[in-house]
Amino acid sequence: MRARRAAGAAAVLLAVLGGTASAQEKLSVTLTAAGVFPRDGLVRRIYGTGLAAAADVWLKLKGPLGLAAGFSRLADTGAAASFSAADDEVFPVRFRRQTVPVVLFYRIGLGGADLRAGAGLAVHGFREAWQTVDLDYKGHGWGPRFLLAARVRLFDRLSCLASVVYDSFRAGADSPNAGAVALGGFQVGGGLSWRVY
Amino acid sequence: MRSLKGPALAALFGAAVLVLPPKGPVALIRVPKVPGPVEPLLAALGVDVRQELGACYLALAESGELAGLRKAGLRFTVLDRAAGRREAVVVRLDAPATLDALRLAGRAVVAEPGAAVFWAEEGSTAGAVPNGLAFKPLSPRTIAFRAGPAVSPRPAVPAAAADPVVEALAAQVAAANLSATVQDLQDFQTRHTSTTGCRAAGEYLFGAFTALGLENVRFETFGPLPGSRNVVAEKTGETFPDDLLIVCAHYDSTSGSYQTLAPGADDNASGSAAVVEAARVLAAVPLDFTVRFALFSGEEQGLHGSRAHAAAARASGERIVGVVNMDMIGHASAPPASVDVYVNRFSSWLGDRMAGAAASYGGPAANRIVDPSMVYSDHAPFWDAGAAALLAIESDFSPYYHSVDDTLDKLDPAFFTGVARASLGLLAELAQPVREGHPRAPAGLQSRLAVYTSLFNRLTSAHLTWTAQADAAGYNVYRSDVSHVGYVRLNAAPVGGTSFVDGDIPGGREFYYVVTAVGAAGLESNRSQETCPFLGGAGSAVQAPPGLLRFLAGGWR
Numbered sequence: 001m002r003a004r005r006a007a008g009a010a011a012v013l014l015a016v017l018g019g020t021a022s023a024q025e026k027l028s029v030t031l032t033a034a035g036v037f038p039r040d041g042l043v044r045r046i047y048g049t050g051l052a053a054a055a056d057v058w059l060k061l062k063g064p065l066g067l068a069a070g071f072s073r074l075a076d077t078g079a080a081a082s083f084s085a086a087d088d089e090v091f092p093v094r095f096r097r098q099t100v101p102v103v104l105f106y107r108i109g110l111g112g113a114d115l116r117a118g119a120g121l122a123v124h125g126f127r128e129a130w131q132t133v134d135l136d137y138k139g140h141g142w143g144p145r146f147l148l149a150a151r152v153r154l155f156d157r158l159s160c161l162a163s164v165v166y167d168s169f170r171a172g173a174d175s176p177n178a179g180a181v182a183l184g185g186f187q188v189g190g191g192l193s194w195r196v197y
Numbered sequence: 198m199r200s201l202k203g204p205a206l207a208a209l210f211g212a213a214v215l216v217l218p219p220k221g222p223v224a225l226i227r228v229p230k231v232p233g234p235v236e237p238l239l240a241a242l243g244v245d246v247r248q249e250l251g252a253c254y255l256a257l258a259e260s261g262e263l264a265g266l267r268k269a270g271l272r273f274t275v276l277d278r279a280a281g282r283r284e285a286v287v288v289r290l291d292a293p294a295t296l297d298a299l300r301l302a303g304r305a306v307v308a309e310p311g312a313a314v315f316w317a318e319e320g321s322t323a324g325a326v327p328n329g330l331a332f333k334p335l336s337p338r339t340i341a342f343r344a345g346p347a348v349s350p351r352p353a354v355p356a357a358a359a360d361p362v363v364e365a366l367a368a369q370v371a372a373a374n375l376s377a378t379v380q381d382l383q384d385f386q387t388r389h390t391s392t393t394g395c396r397a398a399g400e401y402l403f404g405a406f407t408a409l410g411l412e413n414v415r416f417e418t419f420g421p422l423p424g425s426r427n428v429v430a431e432k433t434g435e436t437f438p439d440d441l442l443i444v445c446a447h448y449d450s451t452s453g454s455y456q457t458l459a460p461g462a463d464d465n466a467s468g469s470a471a472v473v474e475a476a477r478v479l480a481a482v483p484l485d486f487t488v489r490f491a492l493f494s495g496e497e498q499g500l501h502g503s504r505a506h507a508a509a510a511r512a513s514g515e516r517i518v519g520v521v522n523m524d525m526i527g528h529a530s531a532p533p534a535s536v537d538v539y540v541n542r543f544s545s546w547l548g549d550r551m552a553g554a555a556a557s558y559g560g561p562a563a564n565r566i567v568d569p570s571m572v573y574s575d576h577a578p579f580w581d582a583g584a585a586a587l588l589a590i591e592s593d594f595s596p597y598y599h600s601v602d603d604t605l606d607k608l609d610p611a612f613f614t615g616v617a618r619a620s621l622g623l624l625a626e627l628a629q630p631v632r633e634g635h636p637r638a639p640a641g642l643q644s645r646l647a648v649y650t651s652l653f654n655r656l657t658s659a660h661l662t663w664t665a666q667a668d669a670a671g672y673n674v675y676r677s678d679v680s681h682v683g684y685v686r687l688n689a690a691p692v693g694g695t696s697f698v699d700g701d702i703p704g705g706r707e708f709y710y711v712v713t714a715v716g717a718a719g720l721e722s723n724r725s726q727e728t729c730p731f732l733g734g735a736g737s738a739v740q741a742p743p744g745l746l747r748f749l750a751g752g753w754r
Contacts, residue, residue, distance in 0.1 A: 046651060080649040080656065087647040091656060128653050133701065137653035175653035183652075 026197035028058045032163060034189025036074055039168075040182040042081065047095055050076035052187055056101075058116075068103045068118065068147070080130065092131040097183070099124045099167070101145050113152040120145050122167055126183065137176070143169025143184060151193055159193040224263065225280035226273045227308055228254045238271055247335040248287060249541065249580070251570035252309040255287070255335060276306045276314055285316040286323060286499065289331040289573055298327045312570055321421075323499040328453075329599050331573035334499050341511070341583025357682075359557035362630050367558035367622040369478045372614040378405075378470035379527070379605050383462050388448060389455035390425045390495045398448055399426050402492050405473050406430035409480040411490065419505035425449075425494045427502045432479060434487040435631055436638050437726055441510075442627050443489045443520040444620065445503065446472050447496030447575055452601050462605045463595045465496070468523035471617035475624055485629035485638055485723050486518060493575050496524075503575035511582040518727075519547050519627055519681075520586035522576035526616040527608035528595035534612045535562040535592040536619070539571040544585040546680040551587055551623050560619025561612055564592060585680070589616060627681075629723040636668040636714035638723040639695075644710060644730035657702040659730045661710055665695050666722070669714035673721065674699070678706045681727060691715045707731040 036050035056070030073096070080091040105118025122145040127138045149163035167184035228235065228244070230252055239246055239254065242265055248255040256273075257280055258266065266273055277285070290296055290311050299305035302325045303317040315332070317325040326332050381401060385394040399416065406414045411430035418426050428448070434440065446468030450461025460466075469492050476490045495501030503522075510517060526536065536555065540548035548565035555563035569580070576586035591612070597603040629638070641664035649656045661674065671691025675684035676699060687699060702708055709729045714722040 042650075043652060078651075080651045082647065082649050084645075084647065086645065087649065089647070089649070091649050091651075093651045095652070128651055130651065130654065130656070133656055135651070135654040135656065139653070172653045177650065177653055177655055181652045 025058075025195050026060045028159075028193050028195045030054075030056045030058060030070075030161060030191055030193040032056070032161070032189050032191030034072075034163070034165065034187035036076075037186045037188065038183070039185040043181065043183065043185075045081050046093065047076045047078040050074050050095075052097075052099075052189070054099075054189075054191075058193070060107075061104075064107045064109075066105050066107055066116070066118075068101070068105055068116075068120075070101060072099045072101070073097070074099070091133060093128060094131060095126065095128050097124055097126040101165075103145055103147050105147060105149075113150065116147065116149045116151070118147045120147070122169070124167075124169060124171070124183065126171070137172065139171045139175070141169045141171035141183070143167060157195040159195070160190065161193050162190045164188050222279050223257050223259055223281050224275045225277040225285060225314065226256050226258055226263070226266075226275050227314075228256060228266075228271060228273045230254070231272060235271065238269055242266065242269060242271075245339050247338075247340060248333075248572070249340065249569045250287065250309055250312055250572070251568055255285075255308065255314060276308070277304070277316065280316075283316055284322040284334060285314055286326060286332045286334045287572060288313050288315045288326060291331070295330060298330075302327055309570065326499075329451075332499060333572040333577050334504070336578075336581040337504075337508075340581040357553055357557075360626060362632065363622050363625040364558055366478055366482065366625050366630070367554075367618040370474055370614060370618045370621055372610045374474050374477065375467075375470045375613055375617055376605060376608075376610060378473050379462050379466040379608065382448065382466035382469060383460040383605055387452075387455055387457060387459040388450040388461055388466075389452075389459050390422050390449045390498055390501070392456065395449055395494060396424060396426070399428050399492075399494065402428040402448060402469070402473065406476060406490065409476050411476060411480060417502070417506060417509075419495065419501055422495050422498060422501055425501065427494055427506055428492040429506070430476065430490045432476075432484060432488045432490075434485050434628065435483050436485040436629075436640060436723075438487050439516055440486050440726055441489055441515055441517045442486055442624060443491055443517060443579070444472050444475050444523075444624050445489075445491040445493060445520065445575055446523045447493040447502065449494045449497055449502075450603075451497040452599055452603070454601055458601045459599075460601065460604045462603050462608060463527045463591075464525045464598055464603055465523075466605075467525060467527035467608060467613055468589075471523050471526060471613075471620055474617055475621045478621060479625065479628070482625075483631040484625075485631060486627065488624060488628050496575055500575055500578055504578040507578035507582045507584070510584075517579065517582075517584040519544075520576055520579045520584055521547075521551070521589065521620055521624060522574055522579075522586060523589045523616070523620055524574040525590050525595060525598075526620075527613040528591045528597075529561075529593050529609040529612035531593065533562065534609065534615075535564055536560065536616050537564050537566055537588075537590050537592045539566050539568055539576070539588040539590070540586075541569040541580050542567060543583075544580070544587055546682045547585045547587045547623075549679075549682050550626065551589065551619065554622035554626060555615070555619035558618050558622030560615045560622070563589075563619065589620060591616075632723065634716075634718075635720045636666055636716040636722040639663045639666050639669070639672060639712045639714050639725045642710070642712055642725040642728050644728040646730035656700075658698055658700040659702060659708065659710065660696070660698050661712065661728070662696045663712050663725060666714040668716055669722070670717045671715045672697075673713045673715060675711050675713070675724070677709050680709050680729065684709075684711060684724075 052074040054072030101122040103118040103120030105116045108115045123142045125140040146166045151161040165187040170180040173180040245257045305315045387394040388398045414430040416426040448469040450459040452459035493502030552563040576588045579586035645660045677684045711724040
């Protein structure tokens with residue numbers, strides 16, 4: 001009961017602090033960190049869930065529409081998968097992915113908070129390297145991106161936000177494994193937003 | 198109380214009718230070898246393939262399976278919608294009139310240029326084939342179909358240097374002995390299967406094997422030809438007794454007057470004599486591998502003897518390293534004479550080795566021909582059983598084929614002796630005479646494939662283990678991307694232990710391994726059995742899992 005009261009009080013406080021300033025917001029910058037939950041089973045087997053960092057610019061367009069664009073980076077490590085329990089060697093592998101997304105979103109204001117839902121495109125470049133063996137693969141691709149974010153104003157220019165992003169793209173058909181891998185999946189994270197104008 | 202048994206059974210039956218897929222008639226289909234992964238698809242779909250030819254596969258499939266093939270995008274044509282349990286044969290179309298003759302005798306459909314599928318609507322199909330035509334019944338069970346990517350016939354591998362020990366053995370093949378055996382067989386007048394002449398010829402060959410002191414000399418009887426018998430003998434290998442090399446020929450004959458006169462000197466007393474001569478030369482030589490000398494009957498009626506033998510070998514899990522079948526090896530009318538060596542895709546190494554043996558041990562030029570359509574002799578049932586096998590046959594086909602004039606005087610002794618020497622040379626190279634003063638070949642070679650994969654790369658390594666040899670100071674490990682040919686040593690200095698890891702194997706190829714022992718004086722042993730961890734083949738301890746095969750074939754996702 002005590003925890004519920006505390007949460008309720010915090011919500012009221014955020015709403016009061018938030019006011020309606022976000023409605024006039026023209027441009028903001030966000031920094032987020034997100035847990036990455038890959039769609040492909042092999043990706044999950046080798047790398048598990050990952051952590052991505054992102055920086056975006058949110059630009060107000062006409063009415064409730066806006067545009068978000070930015071850059072994100074995923075860095076992850078894992079171990080190459082083997083087919084047999086008898087194979088007990090460990091080959092560490094590293095995966096890096098850079099993404100440049102452009103998303104058109106629709107904003108719904110809720111007092112000191114707002115919800116944003118959008119869709120767009122993301123261009124990805126990636127590299128997978130084995131740490132102890134000279135095996136390396138670089139690739140790139142693009143695919144649709146879907147976004148759902150909730151933002152709550154903390155102070156005059158500072159807000160916190162939570163977001164869910166879904167990327168869908170496959171790449172690597174020309175790799176030595178000769179099979180494209182679904183590199184997309186969900187990213188669930190949160191961060192801070194700074195209103196510039 | 199009223200019993201619920203009846204209604205319950207009725208309900209079960211009704212449910213089964215609803216749930217179980219309907220079974221339609223079994224059709225005989227032709228699946229062309231088009232570019233693309235035909236073989237992996239056939240294997241993955243579990244298609245009942247009964248015959249491989251040069252341009253197509255012949256298979257049996259029910260209506261549900263046909264739908265599966267269509268769904269998989271595999272092209273096929275239905276040859277016989279109601280094949281069922283009907284026997285069908287492949288017949289060689291060697292003349293334009295052959296197809297007409299077949300269509301008078303039953304149903305015939307051209308499967309590919311030079312080959313027709315034939316079946317009789319009623320009665321025995323084999324019995325309905327017009328006399329004198331070469332034919333092979335479709336395998337009575339699914340052929341040992343090898344999954345994996347299609348293998349294109351590759352260029353022949355250059356011959357290795359002659360082995361002096363083998364050279365000395367090949368030189369013992371005597372033209373006089375060959376001619377004498379042919380004469381003896383010819384003197385039975387006819388060896389047409391089930392005739393008294395054929396039975397007497399069988400007794401003669403049994404006696405020849407027995408007199409040489411071979412082991413396990415026996416008759417093998419088989420249906421459906423009453424009284425017909427194969428004559429088989431063995432020389433057990435001292436190091437690898439369970440690994441077999443088979444040298445074979447058919448001793449039955451035929452002609453237009455087969456009940457009374459079918460001398461069959463070239464077809465196939467010549468091949469039979471070469472087998473007997475190989476047995477004579479090798480009888481007293483200690484060998485690493487077991488050699489089986491097999492003389493088949495019933496060949497002219499549809500490869501009955503060899504089909505029975507190969508089926509029994511497959512059923513009992515015999516490990517056949519290779520089969521050398523000689524059929525018509527005595528005729529050459531004009532120099533330079535040559536011998537054709539027919540192999541299928543997975544026996545091409547045997548053709549390479551035969552060509553090398555011919556060059557090294559006094560044989561004529563050998564033309565290696567990769568042609569799975571050449572199924573009209575006793576090697577073909579071994580292909581069906583998944584064994585490597587070759588057919589050696591004169592390039593200059595005898596004009597006396599299946600005639601009463603096929604007699605010893607029509608043979609070319611020098612050519613005949615040359616082919617027999619080449620065959621014996623190949624056999625001896627593969628069986629490996631035990632060498633005095635050298636360590637014994639390592640036994641128990643096993644291999645395991647370790648595959649590690651990331652998203653876009655994979656690392657493949659082969660892990661080999663073998664049994665320690667008492668007289669070995671170390672071991673050499675050899676690898677080749679072709680079975681039994683072109684091994685390259687992997688280790689710079691002899692390996693001290695009894696294991697070896699070949700790390701980071703290049704992708705897209707299969708590799709084969711053998712191990713030799715090195716003695717204290719530096720002398721090297723014969724080779725061990727070959728192992729291929731990719732295939733789980735002879736000597737391999739672990740069968741590659743289906744998922745791994747799909748992965749290696751590039752079909753991971």
